[in-house]
Structures are given as structure tokens and as C-alpha cells.
Amino acid sequence: MSNKLYWVWAQNALGISASVKSDEIVSYFGNAEKLYYAGEYEWKISGIFTNGQINKLKSTSLDSAEKIVAECEKYKIKIVTPDDDNYPSMLFKLPNLPLVLYVRGDLDCLKNKIAVAMVGAREASDIGVRIARSLSASLSRSGAVVISGAAKGIDSAAHTGALNVGAKTVAVLGCGFGTDYLPENEPLRREIAHHGALVTEYPPRTPAFGHNFPFRNRIISGLSYGTIVIEANERSGSLRTVNHAIEQGRDIFAVPGDITSSMNMGTNKLLRDGAKPVFNAMDVLEEYAERYPDMLDIDKIESVLTTEPETVRTEKRKKEEKAEKQAAKNFVKSAAPNNISEKARMIFDAFSEETMQAEELILRTKLSTVDFLSAMTELEILGYIEPLAGKNYKLK
Template sequence: MVGRSIASCAWRGPSPTWTSARVSRRRISRRPCNTAKVASCVALGDPDYPALLKQIHDPPPRLYVDGRLPAEPMIAIVGSRRATPYGQRAAHRLARDLSEVGVVVVSGLARGIDAAAHRGALEGGSPTVAVMATGLDRIYPPEHAELAQAIAQSGAVITEAEPGTPPLPGRFPVRNRIISGLSLGVVVVEAAQRSGALITARMAAEQGRDVLCVPGSIENPLATGVHQLIKDGAKLVQTVEDVLDEFSELSRARARAQARIHARTRARTRADSFWPFGSCLIG
């Protein structure tokens, strides 16, 4: 398993931020659900609580939910907030292609790769899930309020933070364990050597999830963390088929993807038959 090889890497040691944030999370976890300002609250042990998430060693005791938590298989896509145009295109396309075959994309609603992944998933037609580090009434970043609303219409915006919780730095790495915990695997698109996306990859490995990476340019500093993950055993992926091939749970999605490929091939063949030069560009 990819996660096991990554789990042995020295860079995966917990940071002071993660440790202190974990302590503060435990301190507040005994509080009951406060549903006065949110759509719903799902507690650990409820039948609607995500099955994969309850398997991690520190599942959130409750989730505040705006929307509906999908039951379909989930794949996380994470990466840099300062993403390049290439990274945003890659995240958008991969999320769209996964969504088109019925896979739910999970991310963190952040700027950059997260937002591109959510928008691609919405374009693909399947639900997407945004995991926030703030209360549901404190959308962060604020410019993603409309995106969060669109996500909640077909999927869900969720958080373990109580209403009114502001964007405290220590809560973001804590939130990342939920992103990976909900998912069969995590795809990293652009991440520097010290990146929140690498924290998510580390937590995914700890949870026994597979880590997959979209490669970047050797001239791009935001590719250094991704390339290190690949050296450490993460799976290099370039297409939706590469992702689907890694998970037996996605066999139905794989069949739908193959059907789409065959349909496109037949369409191109029919189009080429009407033109003796095929699909070649004529200069």
C-alpha cells in the first residue's frame, strides 16, 4: 500500500501546530451539538455518520452539515492555495472527470487547488463535499461564500467546529484529517515542501489511505513536495483512469469511464470517416 511506504518517511512527524490543535479539539469535543445556527448535526454513532470517517483513530464526535452528506465513494483533491494556472487546470479537470463517473470529490474550500477541484466537481454533475475549519456561519475564505452555497445545494459543506468558530490557524491541520478520513484516497496537486497539503497526505497515510500525486514541472517550486511524495511511494496519476485503477471500490465508476472513452472513440471514428484526412489539422 502506498500509505505504508509514505508512513515511514521522516517528514511525516507531527508539527507543533498539529499537536497543540489536537489538544484544543479534544477539549471542546465533549460539548453537545449546537444546531441553532446550522442545518443539521450528525453525531458519531448516528446512522448517517460517514462510514470511512468513523474508522480513523480520532473521528470528530459530531459534524455540522449544510446540505446532504453523499453516500457515494469519495476521493480527496488537495493542493496549494497559491496554485499555478497549470495546477488549477489539472485539479479542475481531474475533479470534473471523477464527478462525471459518479465519484464524490472532497476538498477544503480553500483558495487555489481546493476551489478548482470543487468547481470541477460541480461541473461534472456529482455532489462535492467541502470540509471547513470554521463554523458553518463563518465561511472562509469569505469570497467563497457563493461557492459554498453551490456545493451545499447538491452535496455538503461540513465542519466539526461549532457555529461562530473563526478561522484559527491551528484548526486547519486538524480539519485535514477529516478530508482524508472521508476519502478512499487523496490526490495532491501542487504542494511545496512545507505545505498543508502534505499534512493531509501524512494523515491519509496514517489512516491507511492511498496517496496519489499529479506531477508538475521541475521548474515549479510548488511541485517539490509532490515529487518528494512520489519518490516516497505515492502513485503518480495523470488521468481519471489512473485514479480509478487504484481502487476496487470504484469499479462501477471505472466501467462508466471506459464506456465514455469508447463512446468518444466511436464518435471520432465516425467524424473521421467523412473527411479523407481524418482529424489532422490543415495549415
């Protein structure tokens, strides 16, 4: 009998909650078949289970687990458990790791990859969606795998950005396969399964109960080296993902937003509390490029990894300055694009030459520092400006 059956039995018996010491179960018993046949005495002396959990282990038969396994086989849903080779290694660091993952697609897309979570508002602004899509595409081109929750808004934009550049992406669901949750996102979920993986710890046909999602978020952050937040108010569920990431010792990133918008209050508070500001993909990838050079496209992040002697860099800077001066003479600015915010348009209009310093742009626009940074993030991620050394910015 397959060992997967016993893992499903264990999950059915113990339930899916923070009270299950799943890491200790894996460490003590090794596999679920040993757990099943260990019996009540061994369960007690292990010190892992409460009396209530032991009673559930005693009273739960294999029948329901057999039905779940049969349904998964019928609908080609993969069952991945902690003793499988393709169980994500990052999840072993979680004290409440999932005992069972139900998968459509291929989890191997996470092997030897830097995975980055991207979360944010479901009712996101147009600018937030464009930023998420563009940032996800840039991260994906560099070899990172973007992970999110397949919800509306920022989640959907994160997955779409990766898919648009032919990259793989992973969605972690808060319900079982075979439910009618968010039917409008079904085409996106099919694409994700075809070009990455849909993952859930909930058995098939488990409804999308509200309490599933906060606990689901620990898997989103747990699969990832870092979590990026784009547009989150003070009560956003995205901040629960951040809390899980902090508990797991993962990096926190945030895209600055308009301080007058409630949609950005959670995000901006993260920045105040020490999250790293994100203006482009480099701000994320530079955290991992030196440690994991084989997992990322070094050529695309070479500007962050400057290892040349100072004399060589000085000569390069002189050539760049000369080229910039010549370009300034020939500079002809195009009209401001239509798809940017009013503050971003003010900055765009303030460019009187191709390359300008941030301080000069602030003086010309009279924007606050936070509003300036938020608008510059928008222009940068949408590809209208490019950051240079010395707080200079180039209009593309």
C-alpha cells in the first residue's frame, strides 16, 4: 500500500492547523506508515500529540484517505508528501509544514531556483497591477520563480507577469481542487498548472473557508526566499503573509506607495519598520545573486555585482559621463505617456535633459520625498526611467 495513503490518513486525523507539530512528526516517525502502525503507546511517549489528537488518530480509519487517493488518481492530481524527492526543501524549515500537498503541474520548477513571493491588494489599483506584472516579469526573466495565491488583483498580476515572459510560476490555493472558488480566474489557474504548479494542502472539494487563507499564507512565504508586498492596507491579509515570513526568517520587501492612500498604509508601515524598498527587480535579486550565482542570470544583474578594480570603474565612469553629455545635446523628450499617475507625470515633465539628479527633480516638482519615491517607482517599473549611479535617473 502506498505510503501516500498514510500521510493522507494522518492529515485527515489531525486536521490542518497550527496545533499540529508536523515537523516533529516527520522527524520522529520518518514516514506516515510507521506513524499509523506505531499505536497509542508510541504516540503518547513521543510527546508530540495531545490527548485529543491521539483519540483522533485512534478513531480515524483509512477509508476516507483511500477515497481521496482514488479521486486524485482519477483527476490526475499529484500527492506530494515529506518523504518524496520533489517535496519542496524550503518547507522543511517550517514547524507546521504541510503533511500533504495536492499538486497540478510540476513542483520541480522550484528545484535550484530562487523563489520570491508577491502579494498585495485584491482590489488593486491599475498602477499597482501594472507594477506587479512588470516586476514579476523582470524577476522571472532573471531566473526567479514568482509565487502567489492566484487571487484577484496583485496575485493575478504577479502570475500573469511571469507567464507573459514564458516563465514558470506557482500558486498556493486556500481550497481544494474541484471547488468553484473564483471561477473567473479558472483560465489563469489552468495556465499556471500548465506552466508551473498549482498547490494546496487541502484535499479535493474542500471549500474556500475564510480561515483557510491565513494559514495557507505560511506556505506562500515558506516556499520563498523573500516576500514582496505591493499595495496593502493596515488590515490586509498580505500582512499575515509577512508575519509568517518574519517568523520563518525570510526577507521582506515592499514597493513604496502614495502616503495619502489607505491602500498603501500597510505597505508604507512595513518600509518604516525595516522592509527593503523595491524600485526594480535588482533591489530584490541583489540579496541573492552573490550567494546563489547558479540560480540567477548573472548577466542581467551584473550591475549590482561590481567586482572590477576601482581604476577600471573610474575609466568606465568617465566614458559614461562623456556619452551622457553628448546625449544631452541631442536630447528630444517625447510626450508624457497616458498610463501614468499625476505625480509620475509631474516628474516626467520635469526632465529637461535625458539624465537628471533626484534632488533636482524633487526641487522642480515640489513633491514630498515619499510621493516622489512612489512616483519614481511607478516610472521605473513601467520602464520609463532608468536609475544610474549617484542618484541620477535617465529618461528612456
